[in-house]
Amino acid sequence: MAPDLRTEGLHFAGARLWITDGKPVADLLYTRASGLPVALLPRAHRRRGPTEAASKSPSRGDLRVAYWQDQGYTFAVVGDLIETEVRGIAQRARRLSES
Numbered sequence: 001m002a003p004d005l006r007t008e009g010l011h012f013a014g015a016r017l018w019i020t021d022g023k024p025v026a027d028l029l030y031t032r033a034s035g036l037p038v039a040l041l042p043r044a045h046r047r048r049g050p051t052e053a054a055s056k057s058p059s060r061g062d063l064r065v066a067y068w069q070d071q072g073y074t075f076a077v078v079g080d081l082i083e084t085e086v087r088g089i090a091q092r093a094r095r096l097s098e099s
Contacts (some may be wrong), residue, residue, distance in 0.1 A: 002028050003040065004098040008037055009091045038079035040093055045074055066090035069098070 002012045010030035018025045020043070028040040060078075064086040067076040075097065077090045 003041075003093045005030055005089060005092060006094075008085075008092050010089065011031060013037065036076065036080045038059075038081065038089065039078045040059075041078065043074050044072060045069075068094055070094075 002015065005012070009032050011032070013029045013031045015029065016027045018027060024045055025041055025043045026041075030038045032038065036082060053063065062080050063078055064081045064083060065076055065078050066086040066089070068090065069075075069076060073091075073094065077086055079086060079089075081089070
């Protein structure tokens with residue numbers, strides 16, 4: 001089930017499943033009242049280790065990315081957002097995934 005991110009102004013619009021490097025990657029797409037859509041991307045990886053905080057938010061051109069790792073998965077939030085927005089969305093999605 002997709003995380004409910006309405007408190008962050010995002011509305012779930014659909015999902016796609018991709019294969020990257022032989023691993024499945026889900027692409028959960030969220031729309032918002034104004035601006036481009038935002039994606040939440042969970043991806044399985046080999047390393048299973050402790051949770052890493054959602055404190056990384058590099059930029060890729062106009063896009064911001066915030067990501068964290070938890071129990072064999074990397075989660076990323078990607079969108080045309082400012083740093084505080086992308087971090088807030090990532091923190092909310094992380095809290096929801098832990099509950």
